[in-house]
Amino acid sequence: MTEGPLPVWLFWALLSASFAAATAILTKLGVEGVHPDVATLIRTVVVLLMLAILVGASGVGLSLSSLSGRTWLFLTLSGLATGASWLCYIRALQHGPAAQVAPVDKLSVVFVALFGVTLLGERLSAANWLGVGLIAAGAALVALK
Known part of the structure; x- marks a missing residue:
C-alpha cells in the first residue's frame, strides 16, 4: 500500500x-x-x-x-x-x-509506552506522555460504575 x-x-x-x-x-x-x-x-x-x-x-x-x-x-x-x-x-x-472490559484492556497501550521507554530505550515527547496519561485516565473513568 x-x-x-x-x-x-x-x-x-x-x-x-x-x-x-x-x-x-x-x-x-x-x-x-x-x-x-x-x-x-x-x-x-x-x-x-x-x-x-x-x-x-x-x-x-x-x-x-x-x-x-x-x-x-x-x-x-x-x-x-x-x-x-x-x-x-x-x-x-x-x-x-464489554464497554468497560475492552477500554481497561487497552491499558496495554499505557504499559507498552512504559515498557518501550524503560526496556527498549524509546523516547516520547511531552505530547506523547500527555496522550498516554489521557488513555490511562480514560480507562479509569470507563471502569467506574
Whole structure:
C-alpha cells in the first residue's frame, strides 16, 4: 500500500482497532455458558487455521529452520503472553460489560509506552506522555460504575 491520506502504519493500526472492537463484542456474545479456556481454545484454533491459509496463499513458505534462536525465543514468549492475555480477557468479558472490559484492556497501550521507554530505550515527547496519561485516565473513568 502506498502512502495516501493516511500513513500505512496508521491505516493498519485503525484496522486492527476495528477488529479488536469486533473481537470484544463477538467474544462477549460467544462466551455465555462456555468455560473461558474452551472459548480461548476455539479462538486460537480459528486464528491458527486463518493464518495457515494466509501463509499458504501468500507463497511466503515456512522456512522455520532459518529463524534465529533469539527470534524463536521472543516469538515463543510473545505467544505465551498472547495466550495469557486472551485467557484473562475472556474471563473479564464473562464477568463484566464489554464497554468497560475492552477500554481497561487497552491499558496495554499505557504499559507498552512504559515498557518501550524503560526496556527498549524509546523516547516520547511531552505530547506523547500527555496522550498516554489521557488513555490511562480514560480507562479509569470507563471502569467506574
